[in-house]
Amino acid sequence: MPKPLTFIDAFAGCGGLSLGLMQAGLTGRFAVEHDSFAFATLKANLLAKQAPFKYSWPRWLPKEPLGIATLLSDYSEQLAALSGSIDVLVGGPPCQGFSMAGRRQHDDPRNQLFAQYLRLVEIVRPKIVLIENVRGFTMDFAVGENVTNYAAALKEVLSDDYEVHERLLDLSQFGVPQARTRYFVIAVHVSVTTADPFVLLESRIPSFLRSLGISAPVSSSNAISDLEVSRCGTEPSKDTKGFDQIAYGQPLTRYQKLMNTGVTPSDLRLARHAEDIAQRFQEIINISHAEGRLNISISNEVRERFGLKKKALRVLDPDRPSPTITSMPDDLLHYSEPRTLTVRENARLQSFPDWYSFQGKYTTGGHLRKKEVPRFTQVANAVPPLVARAIGEMLVALMAEATKAPAFRSEQSGLQRVHKDAEVFAEA
Known part of the structure; x- marks a missing residue:
């Protein structure tokens, strides 16, 4: 041997x-x-x-x-x-x-x-x-x-x-x-x-x-459909007071079973979107599906309509692999739910198994972006x-x-x- x-x-x-x-x-x-x-x-x-x-x-x-x-x-x-x-x-x-x-x-x-x-x-x-x-x-x-x-x-x-x-x-x-x-x-x-x-x-x-x-290829929905809030519901976050997280059920696809192996995933904390932000996200998701503009940045017309300065915002295409994951959690919207992705969903899109947990802050900003590597950045990098x-x-x-x-x-x-x-x- x-x-x-x-x-x-x-x-x-x-x-x-x-x-x-x-x-x-x-x-x-x-x-x-x-x-x-x-x-x-x-x-x-x-x-x-x-x-x-x-x-x-x-x-x-x-x-x-x-x-x-x-x-x-x-x-x-x-x-x-x-x-x-x-x-x-x-x-x-x-x-x-x-x-x-x-x-x-x-x-x-x-x-x-x-x-x-x-x-x-x-x-x-x-x-x-x-x-x-x-x-x-x-x-x-x-x-x-x-x-x-x-x-x-x-x-x-x-x-x-x-x-x-x-x-x-x-x-x-x-x-x-x-x-x-x-x-x-x-x-x-x-x-x-x-x-x-x-x-x-x-x-x-x-x-x-x-x-x-x-x-291959493995689509976004093939990777994260078992993490949809509409399917699983929510529960209080297990690691951050005042936040909710996805209440995980079970894997549905071969890829999800490969990633899950019977464990309860960590890093399921959901972002706290204000009601008006969630409504805006839903409209952007609907428009992106209607225009067939998925996995690419939203159009200038949509940005102007909602008064957005951000150019990198994209909506996931459920039927194709996701675009490149970045360290900015608000760069990417879920394909059907008015929200950004969780750390675990990004980890799934990066092929990390569900037993692999991430430590430290979820995000950071300002001058600390060159000094700290929070969870979203760890996954993206x-x-x-x-x-x-x-x-x-x-x-x-x-x-x-x-x-x-x-x-x-x-x-x-x-x-x-x-x-x-x-x-x-x-x-x-």
Whole structure:
């Protein structure tokens, strides 16, 4: 019986990538996440004694929020001792500076965390590097008179020791009920294999979906119809006084059964919409259905009619995957009920199982938006676990095939250059 592949999750967020890889049979050594809310979610789900999946956490690392810079400075000896023993280093460094949803900023300090990620690559020397980010990461940025492309720079840094493969993936093809396109890099050490992992990944999608008992695409109603208030009713919120929540019944579809597994979901708290707001929402829902304008922003005419400044407001199409989930809970209206979605409904659209609970504030605002990662943001920023699971199963198959070839050699040839390039990259 081969040993499970091991991984470290840098910039782990609330744990979507880690969870999916663990579901695929990989062993998580530890995760790096600086935000206290997101780390609380990790701890509640992937470090608890009763957790179905959990990290094999090292004794030398505290189970607390930690930034990657602190990890590199305070635990350099322990990281060096891991050199060559970790199969996969994964991470989704903060994407706000690259996101198409807002103004892309090349000088956003969160972008500079890529240099620290590359430093971690140099120290740990994993067999595989897996990176996920938004589509905007592949765009050119004007920096003075020069043009910088972070994706191209990343590939150049890694290419000395790794075969670097990249792909924009539509995540709905993996059964995620969301039309979400993300940029992935899978860099495989040259001594392991030169095979394109994305070709293998895409060839395995049909069997992956069959193993789960679902087919793709999964529509919004297929994912969340068992959470309709009109079907379930409401009850007082179990975690927030003064709020109501959905009184859950039972799953109705194959996807819902895959997500639920017989548990009572958490994070069902409903927003408190004033009566006039709910009435406005219902009119917008009716108009959007009548005009066939679902999953896309409401028209200028509708915005003017209701005096709305918000341009991103959309109504879910019940018959198609949802648009990309964002951290703003009022960006998306339910397909039939005059309300925004709950954290749990967003989590369903991101393919988080119902037993996975979220911690911390529900929302935040103002200057705290760059400092805190509340529940809605945790869910929106996550890698959907179903996608991570599919990638994890592919990596297991890839490495199993590679073991038939000469054993992996953790050579240092070009890795000495990685740190130097990382410093240049940080200054880009």
